[in-house]
Amino acid sequence: MRGFFPSGLILLLILSFAAFGQTKNSLYIPINIQKAYQNGTRSWNGRPGAQYWQNHSQYTIQARFDPSTNLLQGHEKVVYFNESPDTLKTLYMRLYQDLFKKGNLRDWPVSPEDIHNGVKILSLKINGTPRKAAKKESSINTYRTNLAIPLKDQPLLPGQKVTLELDYTLHIPRKSPLRMGTYDSTSFFIGYWYPQMAVYDDIDGWDRFAYSGLQEFYNDFSDYDVKITVPKNFVVWATGRLQNAGEVFKPQIVQRYQSVFNTNDIVHIITQKDVEQKSITAANDSNTFHFKAQHVPDFAFATSDHYVWDATHLKVCPKRDVLIGAAYKYGAGHFDQVAEIARKSIAYYSTEMPAVPFPYASLTVFNGGGGMEYPMMVNEGAPIQWESTVHVTSHEICHTYFPFMMGINERKYAWMDEGWATMLPFELQHREAPGYDPVARTIRRYLQMAGTEYDVPMIVPTIMYGSNARMSYRNASYNRPGIAYYLLEQMIGRKKFVKIMQEYIKRWQGKHPGPFDFFFTVNDVLGEDLSWFWKPWFYGFGYPDLALQKKNESGKKMTVEVLKKGLLPVPVKLTILYQDSSRKVIEKPMSIWKDGKSEIELQIAKQKPILEIKLGDAHIPDLQEANNVLDIGKK
Ligand SMILES: [Zn+2]
CATH class of the missing domain: 1.10.390.10 (Neutral Protease Domain 2)
Incomplete structure (x- = not known):
């Protein structure tokens, strides 16, 4: 093709360079981010660049949780794939529960009872070779909630993988339910729990921000194969699909679990009667629940020996029939309707806003905590108000899209997911x-x-x-x-x-x-x-504030000015209330301010005596309401 440029293509090239220049120069872009665009990992048109890469892991975890001591023992194998063009001399893992380590910085006060000496790493193997805790440089180091693993003379080369194996123990907090924890003496939500690879990305390299409580997700997309062992009568709900329902439940529970996909009704997989009769799990001293999930940014689970379990399903696309559940303490708030709200939320996101099929095979809402999302698992309390139940359920489920389906770095840009989880469900919540x-x-x-x-x-x-x-x-x-x-x-x-x-x-x-x-x-x-x-x-710093003032009037016409006093643009809505109680509304979109003007004039017909002219409404933010009204008739 060399030397052959049809004129249309040349024009296209000129146009795209023009667009390139315009976009590139119109916003201030911090230096560390500009680099990614220059390196081609991201593109000026908003697409991932031709050189885009990201690392990922395969986790195989066996965990045993003892509800009587809150002790969790884990064995974890992580295969970490370096898809970056860089040689990694040190690996970083996150030990989230070191939030509760004595002396660590926390954004929230925690109960003294929950403070401990940190996650215990009992053993670590790198590619099968044990790494002993020895002197600095050759050892492993923890700093705040990060675990640094220097690779010494065997750095991880581009395109290579490394296998880590860890044995560890940690305590699930009893009194401080920060995003997870103990909800009653035998109900627990366990997130932020396993040693997790930190993200190495094209903007900052390793994400080494410590977890102090406020930050939420920024994770690689990884595969999980997790087996969780709990005492008899305890049920486990988790990220992914349960692989061995037949082994862990009594036959009638398995039968109900499987029947969910055959009906559009809510199936009560575990009823209060089952709870009272303790006829739920297989008759073993302990049961191991096995879950698998692919290409997800995290894995969380919850367990209880007395929660009931409602479930339903929704086919969101030909390939995906989502199992939707609510696990809760019988009688808690409006929880008997949460499976239905969850189904409506998933339907809304899949078909209306953003009208993208729900990406996961399951979603469970677990009763307890203040409302927190994990992939396929969310928790929430049982508020008395119906609207709070609707709000929290739909909000937490929305996080499936942001930050999970879209791997947002919430540590830096929480607005890129919380903002969406605030706005996308507005219509559903009102409905x-x-x-x-x-x-x-x-x-x-x-x-x-x-x-x-x-x-x-x-x-x-x-x-x-x-x-x-x-x-x-x-x-x-x-x-x-x-x-x-x-x-x-x-x-x-x-x-x-x-x-x-x-x-x-x-x-x-x-x-x-x-x-x-x-x-x-x-x-x-x-x-x-x-x-x-x-x-x-x-x-920008600033706030929205429009103001209204009369400019002039003559005969049957009045001219008013809408002044943009605040720096933030908002739409204009002018309501003219006539003395006969009729109304007229004049609206201008927010883009009326796009060329930088600070005032606009609007003509108002005075065919009838006017009582009042008012700017804005409850759906338009305006900091100073006092300058929004003209009392004409009261003069
Ligand atoms: Zn949220």
Whole structure:
């Protein structure tokens, strides 16, 4: 093909270079991130680059959990694949439960009873050779919640793999249910538990941020084969599909478990009667539950000897019939309806927003804790309010898409998943709890912080917030981005918005998109540079504030000015209330502000006497409401 350039192709090249230059220069991109675009691991059009790579692991874990002592003993084999172009001289693993290690930094106070001496690594083999705890450099080191394993004279070369084998013990916290833990004397949710490979990526190399409680996920996509042994009568729910129901349950439980796919009703796999009669698990002193999951970013499990279990299913695409369950203490809150809410949530995400089939084979909602997501496993309390049950269930399930299907680095960009889990279910939450207005609620919460010095723009990495900054975290991860995404959808309309989400997911599922991969994808799909929106809402200090003032009136016409006093653009909605109680609404999209103007004029017909003209409503954030009203008739 050399020397042959049809004119159409040349034009295309010129156009794409023009788009390239425009996108590249329109947003400030930090140096460490620019490097990835220059190296071709990411592209200026928002797609993964031709050189994109990511590492991954295969975990085989045998764990034994003793509910009477909270001790978990694990044997773990990890095969870690280095797909990067770099030679790795040290491996890093995360020991999340070292959060409770004496002397470690924590974002939340924990019960003194839960403080311990850290996860005990009893043995470590590298490619079959035991690594003894010896002197520095040749040994293994722990620093805060990280375990560093120097590979000494056998570094891990590009394209090579290494096999680690570890024996370890750890204590599951009893009194401090931080994202996991003990929910009652015999019910536990166990996440953040096994020694886990840290992420080595194209932006920062090893992710060595310690876990201090606030940070959530940033994990490789890996395969898990996990066997969990618990005493008799204890049931285990976990990430992945159960491989050996016939071995661990009594026949009638197996029969009900298998019947879930034959009916659209909720199947009560374990009833309160089964619990009372202790006729659930196989008649052994202990049972080993075996789960497998492929290409998932984490593995969590939960266990109880007295939870009931409801289940249903939903075929989200020809290849996937999802097993949907709720495991709970009989009578807890609205939990008898949680399997149904979970099914409706999965249907909503699969067909309406973002209209991408749910990616996993199962999803279990486990009763306890404050609401936390893991792949295929979420936990939540049993709130009295129906809308809270709907809100938390749909929110946690939404995390299946972000940060799990899309491997978001929540340690740096929590808004790239919490913001979506806030915004995507708005419509579903209102539909299932009609008195509940999640948009107005999120706006109210955002406005409590907007414009204060604690209102930190999203682009500041989440990890930079200290342990006193939880209110900034809440604002910058949930409320402000949730509203920004909502305003984006309002501006471009549902159809285009869904198209963007589908394309973004198509490009980045199973990978690690960063903020610019998202911004550039939206720009690319819309064919428009939205920097005028990204900059104030995602980069800028500031708040939304529109104001209304009368400019002039003559005869049957009045001219009003809408002033953009705040730095953040929002749509304009003007409601004219006439003295005969009729109304007229004039709306302008947020994009009316895109060229940087700070005021617009609107003409109002005065065919009838006007009582009041009002700007905005509960679905448009506006920090100062006092400047939104013109009392005409009261003059
Ligand atoms: Zn969340």
